[in-house]
Amino acid sequence: MIGVSGASGALYARALVRALSQYVVGASDLIVSPAALRVAQAELGFTSHDARQWLQECLAGLDADSSPHQFTICDHSNIGARAASGSVPHDGMLIVPCSMKSLAGIAHGYTTNLIERAADVCLKERRPLVLMPRESPYNAIHLQNMQTITAAGGIVLPASPGFYQLPRTLEDLANNLVSRALALVGLEAKLLRDLAQPYAETQSPVAAPNASQSQAG
Numbered sequence: 001m002i003g004v005s006g007a008s009g010a011l012y013a014r015a016l017v018r019a020l021s022q023y024v025v026g027a028s029d030l031i032v033s034p035a036a037l038r039v040a041q042a043e044l045g046f047t048s049h050d051a052r053q054w055l056q057e058c059l060a061g062l063d064a065d066s067s068p069h070q071f072t073i074c075d076h077s078n079i080g081a082r083a084a085s086g087s088v089p090h091d092g093m094l095i096v097p098c099s100m101k102s103l104a105g106i107a108h109g110y111t112t113n114l115i116e117r118a119a120d121v122c123l124k125e126r127r128p129l130v131l132m133p134r135e136s137p138y139n140a141i142h143l144q145n146m147q148t149i150t151a152a153g154g155i156v157l158p159a160s161p162g163f164y165q166l167p168r169t170l171e172d173l174a175n176n177l178v179s180r181a182l183a184l185v186g187l188e189a190k191l192l193r194d195l196a197q198p199y200a201e202t203q204s205p206v207a208a209p210n211a212s213q214s215q216a217g
């Protein structure tokens, strides 16, 4: 499951779906909030007003037909979608980036949309849940919410990329952080190596942990 909420950092979300599209054999349900669409317009110059177009803009320049990854767009307001059900198996959920509003909803079990509900399901079913919060500075409420989610079994991966791998572009920075997020849901090894080293000579797809068993990734 992939959730994209309306924090600054649309670049991270774009890097995530591009990485999945290029390197990961499997499938993901994709939920994009209305606020995330607006942030992508502000930060990436996107023109999209719905999630389908947002995905197309993210994947611009890639050959969609040869992608090993399938995305299923889910309506952000459809709290009856399969992501909302604990009985639908999947490998975990990434929320990239995660706004303080979504963080608060998840921390308090107050789910008003499909991203928050799907995250709540991950916590109750003890499945991996990785949030990439972005705000600066944090207030005490933000920090308490991160602590609450961590105590409930979620993983808080701050949108704080490392600089020690000498990134040359913003995409390098984003890829590095995205590789960390993917590793936390079991997509490590070669994918992690390739994304973390942007100048690797060879890159090839890796299989999602349960790619053959589960429709929802």
Ligand SMILES: Cc1cc2nc3c(=O)[nH]c(=O)nc-3n(C[C@H](O)[C@H](O)[C@H](O)COP(=O)(O)O)c2cc1C
Pocket: 004, 005, 006, 007, 008, 009, 033, 034, 035, 036, 038, 039, 042, 098, 099, 100, 101, 102, 103, 134, 135, 136
């Ligand atoms: C350009 C822009 C940048 C924003 N940046 C942040 C941010 O970095 N962190 C944050 O928590 N909210 C940020 N917001 C506010 C959220 O979008 C807002 O709280 C929204 O209600 C979040 O909804 P969602 O979590 O359902 O996507 C930003 C909004 C805009 C328009």
